[in-house]
Amino acid sequence: MKNTLDLFARIFIAILFYFEAMDSFWYFEKTKETMAIYGLTWRQDLLLTFVIIALIIGATLVLIGYYSNFGAFLLLLYIVPTTFIIFSFWNDPIAVRRIQMINFMRNLAIIGALLLLLINKPGSYSVKTLIYTMRLPR
Numbered sequence: 001m002k003n004t005l006d007l008f009a010r011i012f013i014a015i016l017f018y019f020e021a022m023d024s025f026w027y028f029e030k031t032k033e034t035m036a037i038y039g040l041t042w043r044q045d046l047l048l049t050f051v052i053i054a055l056i057i058g059a060t061l062v063l064i065g066y067y068s069n070f071g072a073f074l075l076l077l078y079i080v081p082t083t084f085i086i087f088s089f090w091n092d093p094i095a096v097r098r099i100q101m102i103n104f105m106r107n108l109a110i111i112g113a114l115l116l117l118l119i120n121k122p123g124s125y126s127v128k129t130l131i132y133t134m135r136l137p138r
Contacts (some may be wrong), residue, residue: 006123014063065126
């Protein structure tokens with residue numbers, strides 16, 4: 001049961017970050033405009049391209065369970081600064097503070113899930129386990 005739940009957790013985490021990558025790719029120019037609003041104006045094309053690649057690689061590693069701790073680290077490199085830059089509810093007007101606080105707390109929960117993934121092994125249903133349990137001819 002633990003291994004099955006671990007697999008589902010990795011699938012759900014990966015889906016979230018695949019969506020983030022696809023959304024940033026499909027709305028590349030709009031994402032750059034949003035980055036400028038939050039003061040991220042230094043080499044936007046390069047930064048956004050790096051983020052999309054890191055999200056895809058990180059989500060793939062988490063999904064398949066091969067070097068999932070490195071994948072979780074890549075995803076943490078994206079979500080931690082994004083959370084504190086975008087959802088800084090303490091700087092927002094009262095009218096939008098509550099929704100920004102909810103989004104901030106949601107991202108903290110995702111960060112917690114990634115930290116758990118970072119310190120735990122991916123479980124039995126992973127490519128890493130498959131590779132280590134295969135009996136290759138000598």
